[in-house]
Amino acid sequence: MDEKKFWDRFNILRKNLYGNHYELEKLVTTQLEEEGIDFFKDSRMWLLANFESTLHIFCELCESSIKNLNQNMLVRLLLTYAHLNDLNNAKRIRKMLREEGVDKERPTWLDGVDDFQPSENIFQGKIITAKYDKRIEDLGQFLIKDFDKIEEFIIQEWGEILPKKMYFNFIDGVGPSPFNNALCDAYFKVSHFYKSKFIRDYLSSGVVHETIHYLENYYLNKGAFRPTQNEVSSYKFIDEGYAEWKRTEYLKKHSEYKVYTDNCAYHILGSNLFELTDLKDKWFKVMFDFLNFPIYETATSFTYFLEDKFGYKHVNRFWDAIPDYKNVKTWTDYLKIYFKTDLEDLMLEWKEKILKNKGNQESITEKIITYLKVEKRDEKGIILYYRSKYPLWAGHNIFIYDDKMKLQSIDKVEKYRFLKEGRLKMNPVKSDKITIFAHFFQYSQQFLFS
Numbered sequence: 001m002d003e004k005k006f007w008d009r010f011n012i013l014r015k016n017l018y019g020n021h022y023e024l025e026k027l028v029t030t031q032l033e034e035e036g037i038d039f040f041k042d043s044r045m046w047l048l049a050n051f052e053s054t055l056h057i058f059c060e061l062c063e064s065s066i067k068n069l070n071q072n073m074l075v076r077l078l079l080t081y082a083h084l085n086d087l088n089n090a091k092r093i094r095k096m097l098r099e100e101g102v103d104k105e106r107p108t109w110l111d112g113v114d115d116f117q118p119s120e121n122i123f124q125g126k127i128i129t130a131k132y133d134k135r136i137e138d139l140g141q142f143l144i145k146d147f148d149k150i151e152e153f154i155i156q157e158w159g160e161i162l163p164k165k166m167y168f169n170f171i172d173g174v175g176p177s178p179f180n181n182a183l184c185d186a187y188f189k190v191s192h193f194y195k196s197k198f199i200r201d202y203l204s205s206g207v208v209h210e211t212i213h214y215l216e217n218y219y220l221n222k223g224a225f226r227p228t229q230n231e232v233s234s235y236k237f238i239d240e241g242y243a244e245w246k247r248t249e250y251l252k253k254h255s256e257y258k259v260y261t262d263n264c265a266y267h268i269l270g271s272n273l274f275e276l277t278d279l280k281d282k283w284f285k286v287m288f289d290f291l292n293f294p295i296y297e298t299a300t301s302f303t304y305f306l307e308d309k310f311g312y313k314h315v316n317r318f319w320d321a322i323p324d325y326k327n328v329k330t331w332t333d334y335l336k337i338y339f340k341t342d343l344e345d346l347m348l349e350w351k352e353k354i355l356k357n358k359g360n361q362e363s364i365t366e367k368i369i370t371y372l373k374v375e376k377r378d379e380k381g382i383i384l385y386y387r388s389k390y391p392l393w394a395g396h397n398i399f400i401y402d403d404k405m406k407l408q409s410i411d412k413v414e415k416y417r418f419l420k421e422g423r424l425k426m427n428p429v430k431s432d433k434i435t436i437f438a439h440f441f442q443y444s445q446q447f448l449f450s
Ligand SMILES: [Zn+2]
Pocket: 209, 210, 213, 240, 243
């Protein structure tokens, strides 16, 4: 069919992105048969990345102009090869991305995706396919055990508008999780997890988080704007915070998590590690510069602030409401109109509140860390051994300040996150006295240690 007819039809179908998935696929494959591959060249290539039946042609087209592909398209190509389990090609593209400096900009982000070797045993639900790497069989089997529960939760919550298929792959790696939103295919790095109910629930709630990202796509397609390249940071600040805010509903810890994220935000905002506006202007830089700090939790605290100010319903409907604002033409305007204020002003108000309250006033004081000792101290740094009542993750549940109340960067020594017994490492500090904070959901602890 001619170009205009194709796009008119495409744009109508796209208003119900997931509901019309197979109709969209049919439209694209018919066009491919009738008009040939040339129709999908260059700026239209991305269309082919969305459907199982056109993935091979997508890869072929990318390869034919590989020198001209921008980083986003190369990442898309890598994730498509990984989805097709074509590891040789995935590895080749990964190498290209590394040479282009992607690893420098976003450390660990793509690690292991090109080496994913799926197990025989998988979870196959109505929508969700969950696989784990066969080299972590024991852990993988344990982690996918509750996937029927999480699938039930998302179907109850969003039903008809969910993607037809969603994929979750557990890989043997550490770091942020990349996802391919064209195929709703996400990679969770699980090397730092072990078999515990706490961790399984935490990971399952990650499915809610990713689902939010896919649904944003659905709502944006119904609306009148898409975030531009300049708006990507403020978009991420809002969307990661919202996705984390929403996952607490699966955990049934909505109010408890608020206390925790406000306390995290207190350490981040109070320490002036970066400009407040960097959260909305340089999201990726902040996120990758401060991998050991709770940046996602800080964004989540902001979503809770919006909930306090505008009510649960208004915040909850933030994405669903996009199609109702037909006259709003940009993401920035949408934020301003939906929350009746400039984002920056809201952020300032939030920061003031967090600092004034020293985190969250509803924190319940508790002896979270029950035992602490210096295990090693030399010119290279300090290693502390701790025992605690709850599973803790260095830099996220535990914060350490020197005698000048400067927040220190700390890391875990053990491979695993969320340990009730473990060690922390930090750079040397001049004074003998350090101040320790521990936060776990609604519980909080602060003490001087020397
Ligand atoms: Zn996310």
